[in-house]
Structures are given as structure tokens and as C-alpha cells.
Amino acid sequence: MTEISIAPVKDYLLDLQDRICAILEVEDGEGKFIEDNWERSGGGGGRTRVLGDGGVFEQAGVNFSHVHGNNLPASATAQRPELSGRSFQATGVSLVIHPKNPYVPTSHANVRFFIAEKEGAEPVWWFGGGFDLTPYYPFREDVVHWHQVARDACSPFGLQYYPRFKQWADEYFYLKHRDETRGVGGLFFDDLNEESFDHSFGLMKSVGDHYIEAYQPIVNQRKGIKYGERERDFQLYRRGRYVEFNLVYDRGTLFGLQTGGRTESILMSLPPLVKWRYQWSPEPGSPEEKLYTEFLGARDWLS
Helix, strand or coil: CCCCCCHHHHHHHHHHHHHHHHHHHHHHCCCCCEEEEEECCCCEEEEEEEEECCCCEEEEEEEEEEEEECCCCHHHHCCCHHHCCCEEEEEEEEEEEEECCCCCCEEEEEEEEEEEECCCCCCEEEEEEEEEEECCCCCHHHHHHHHHHHHHHHHHHCCCHHHHHHHHHHHHCEECCCCEECCCEEEEEEEECCCCHHHHHHHHHHHHHHHHHHHHHHHHHHCCCCCCHHHHHHHHHHHHHHHHHHHHCCHHHHHHHHCCCCHHHHHHHCCCCCCCCCCCCCCCCCHHHHHHHHHCCCCCCCC
16 A cells, blocks of 8 residues: 655645745845734644735735645535545645736746545545746746746656646636636646656646746846836736636635635735726737737747
8 A cells, every 4th residue: 555645745835935935025125924824624724924015015925734634525526536535635835926016927826735545545646736927017038037947847857747737827827708818827737646756746846946936036127117007007907817717717716615724815815906897908009908919828938
């Protein structure tokens, strides 16, 4: 019988949360993360950290969770009937960064591990994760850098992973009801159980470690650009797409709510301010239109 320990995964994730928060605090220059330790009534808990109204970040949330239980909800086992009747553990780090400056993109990252066990049976386990970028006034060099780092994260484990996970991100971070991508993509993977536990764990760790390498230089380069009410207004409008995706499609949000997770920590990904408009479109030839015509939609950024 194969034995899989969640302990090294949990240790890595707690350290990853520490490292990312430390770098973001330095980059912000003013704000500090507040920490909220919480417990889940069904088993487990987490450590939520939030930086609000900082010098650079309007809201930055970096959440660690480790939840467990004896039974998964029917909604979780409908597509995976082999999970029925098993105890489960799920642990991960999930973060969303909403900057103040519209020239600094919003970013998201998530790395996670799931295992379901039953006496007398082999455990069912997998890793998931990725990171994606949501700019408002994008720079091509930033998007290329983002995807170069994403490729670097995957390459040591096999050249097939970056194109596979990149395509998965393009398809996953897509708002069907809008017929548009949420941003410029990055990486997304789920149900990763390939070659060995160490191989899959190593790939997940590499993705987690490379997120801040991808994002921090962009923040540092763009946070000083001057902006006005026009740019801020467009940023708040585009944030509406972020809210729509997270509440309609995001797997982590749905899983957390279905399994009785802590609502405040699950919904920390939502921006503090947002706008919607009825049947709005950018002016032809405007900087706002450039986002739609030159950046949104799946494309090969590294060709």
C-alpha cells in the first residue's frame, strides 16, 4: 500500500506564504499584512493574510488553508465517483493582488494538493495550481516576461508542460458569457498525478516559487507611472470581469464554499472597489481598446 504524507506539502506551502508576503510588503513600502488564523467547523483551518490600502496594493490577499473531512459533498464526487466514501485532505496557498495603479496588473496564483483515502485502498491524490495576469493598460514586454518565467517554471520537468498548462490557462481563465479571456493567461493545471509523487510535487513547487519572480519585476517597473481618473475608472470597470469569473467559474471558490470553508477567506480574492456599465465599449483607437484588440485572447507570446 502506497503511503503519501501531506506534511512536506503543508510545510512548503506555509513557507511559500511567508516568502511571498515578505516580498510584497517590501514592494508596497507602506502596508503590512494582517494575519487571521481560523478553524473550519468540519475539520482543519487556515491562515489568511491581507494587506489593505497600502502604498501600492489596494488589496493583497495571501491565504493558506488545510481542510479535511470524512466525506466530500455530492457536487465534488459527481465527476469523480471513486472519491465517494473516502476521507479527504486539501491544502493550498491561493492569492490575488489588486494594485491601486491601473498600470500595474492584477495577478493571481494558486498551488494546492488533494488526497482522498479509504482503508484497504490506494490513496487518490493530485496537485493543481498556476498563475495568471490581468492587466488593464498592458505592456507587451511585461506579458512576454510573465510567460518566459512561466515556461522556466515548467521546463526542468519536461518541455511538454508549458504549452499544455498555457493552453489550459487560456481555456480556463475565459468568460464564456463575455466571449473573452480574463487577462493574458499564464499557467493552469489540475489533477496532476504523473510519474511519481516527487515529480508532481516538484513541479507544483516550481510553479509556486516562480510566481513572485514573474510578478515582482512588473510591479516594480510600473508602480510609479502617473495616472488619472480615466485610467482608474477603466480599471474599476475591468475588475468587474474578475468578480464575474471568480463567482461563476473559479474552481477554488466553488470547492471552498461547497465544503464549508471560511467565506471571508474564500472571497478575499474580490477587489474592494469595482464598477459595471450597461453595454459599454471602448472608443476606437483608444488605449482602452488596445487591451481588447492586442492582448485579450489566446496567443503565443514567446514565438
